[in-house]
Amino acid sequence: xxxxxxxxxxxxxxxxxxxxxxxxxxxxxxxxxxxxxxxxxxxxxxxxxxxxxxxxxxxxxxxxxxxxxxxxxxxxxxxxxxxxxxxxxxxxxxxxxxxxxxxxxxxxxxxxxxxxxxxxxxxxxxxxxxxxxxxxxxxxxxxxxxxxxxxxxxxxxxxxxxxxxxxxxxxxxxxxxxxxxxxxxxxxxxxxxxxxxxxxxxxxxxxxxxxxxxxxxxxxxxxxxxxxxxxxxxxxxxxxxxxxxxxxxxxxxxxxxxxxxxxxxxxxxxxxxxxxxxxxxxxxxxxxxxxxxxxxxxxxxxxxxxxxxx
Ligand SMILES: C[S@@+](CC[C@H](N)C(=O)[O-])C[C@H]1O[C@@H](n2cnc3c(N)ncnc32)[C@H](O)[C@@H]1O
Numbered sequence: 001x002x003x004x005x006x007x008x009x010x011x012x013x014x015x016x017x018x019x020x021x022x023x024x025x026x027x028x029x030x031x032x033x034x035x036x037x038x039x040x041x042x043x044x045x046x047x048x049x050x051x052x053x054x055x056x057x058x059x060x061x062x063x064x065x066x067x068x069x070x071x072x073x074x075x076x077x078x079x080x081x082x083x084x085x086x087x088x089x090x091x092x093x094x095x096x097x098x099x100x101x102x103x104x105x106x107x108x109x110x111x112x113x114x115x116x117x118x119x120x121x122x123x124x125x126x127x128x129x130x131x132x133x134x135x136x137x138x139x140x141x142x143x144x145x146x147x148x149x150x151x152x153x154x155x156x157x158x159x160x161x162x163x164x165x166x167x168x169x170x171x172x173x174x175x176x177x178x179x180x181x182x183x184x185x186x187x188x189x190x191x192x193x194x195x196x197x198x199x200x201x202x203x204x205x206x207x208x209x210x211x212x213x214x215x216x217x218x219x220x221x222x223x224x225x226x227x228x229x230x231x232x233x234x235x236x237x238x239x240x241x242x243x244x245x246x247x248x249x250x251x252x253x254x255x256x257x258x259x260x261x262x263x264x265x266x267x268x269x270x271x272x273x274x275x276x277x278x279x280x281x282x283x284x285x286x287x288x289x290x291x292x293x294x295x296x297x298x299x300x301x302x303x304x305x306x307x308x309x310x
Contacts, residue, residue, distance in 0.1 A: 009141040009150065012213070012226070013178065016125035019144065019226035021090050026228050027123070028091055032068040035231060036216040038119045039198065039249070039294050040072040043284035046118075047075030049256040051083075054114045056256075057194050057306045060084055061113025065186065066120030070094040073101050084113070107189055115186060115195040121241075122199050122233045124182050127175040128213055129155045131166040137173070147225035163240045164207055172211035176237035183241045183300070192305035198249060201238035201298045208235070236298075243300045244308050250295035252310050253288055260286030 010018075020027045032038065039046040050072065054062055060083060064072050067087030076085055077098050086102040087093070093103035107115075128140040130151060137160055138151040159177035160166070166173055187195050202208060215222050217230035224232055238246060253259070263278035289295035301310050 009143050011139050011152070012128035012142050013125045015142050015144045015226035016232045019228045019232060020123060020125070022228070024228060026231055027068075027089075031091075031094075032119075032231070033071065035218055037219075038068075039288055039297070040068075040075070040118055042287050042294065044075045045253075045258050045281065045284050046288055047072050047079065049253050049258050050114070050116055051076055051079050052256045053194065053196070053309060054083070056309050057114065057303075059112075059114045059193055059306070061086070061111070061193075063088060063107065063111055063113060063115045065107065065115055065117040066123070067103070070097045070101070070103075072116065072118065073097065077101055107186065109189065110191045111189050111193055111195075112191040113193045115190070115193065117186065117195070117197040117199075119199055121179045121183060121197050121236045123231065124179045125232070126178045126234065127155065127157065128172065128211060128234075129160060129166065129175060130172045131169050133169050135167040135169055137166045140172070142226060144226045147223055147227075159240065163204070163237055168209075171209050172213075173207070174211050174213060174234040174237075176240050179236055180240050180242070187242055187302045187304075190302065190304040194301065194303045194306060194309075196310075197236075197241070197300040198297050199236045199238070199300075200296070201236040203237070203239040207237070238298045238300055241300050242302065244303055245301045245310055247299050247301070247310055248295065249297040249299060250289040250291075252299040253285070253295075255310055258285050258288065260289045 033041050063086045065088045067089045070087055073085050073087050088107055129137045130140050132138050137155040139153050139155050140149050141152045142149050157175050157177055160175055164173040212235040213224045215224045215230040215232055262282045263275055268275040
């Protein structure tokens, strides 16, 4: 890799931002479900759990931040037409969203309700840094159409030394300060309510040595290139986020009544239809709670004026 601090290539953070959210950007013109599968696509049980959390906290408004194709909102609307539902996304409102569901490009000043952000933080662009041959962290710049990289200026963000110190030449990190600021902004808007970010993440003990920057396109993981043809994502440093509680999705869904436990076999004789229904529910729940899969996702929870229910 060439070291050239004066090169014209943008930083990863700038290129990532333009590729996903600029004019013609990936998320502005395509639906997440066409490229990758999240918990909201996997099963309506995820929406059932969100509904149950709102019910237990006595919250009648649910804001889906980074609502994508609106799948979660559609499930919630079908389950409870009295909920006040709002999708927030930079993408245009999906055509097939029920008229009663609101849609906007940014969060309201204050939210009294439940804010859910499933796989939102991992798409917040951040600086990518790499330790040079002297072990000094430098900001990585990228050529947007090819993904070719070169090292630029020293990274002076104090977040890096505190949360993801680098010293071995060639090791890399995604600087989480942009995500921390984005999530602080969300939590700061809560009046009476709960905010939950669900995402794949790491902590000090589990940081990936070479970072986790990658892309998805039409269901496949592909090399990260900020050319607007694919998403750009990196796992979230969940321990630096503001939070009242952090639990994995397996525990969170279990607490909300969703488990992957199979129905007892003898039910197949007494109630074959009921058994098949229960088996299908258990199969979907198993995907949402799987080790090495969606069950390892982290729920980062903050509550204001309501008890912490997870
Ligand atoms: C990975 S998708 C997740 C979609 C959906 N939550 C799901 O689970 O399928 C991330 C979504 O967040 C949206 N997004 C990212 N940053 C945003 C921002 N600052 N404001 C509003 N939406 C944003 C993107 O447009 C995209 O639709």
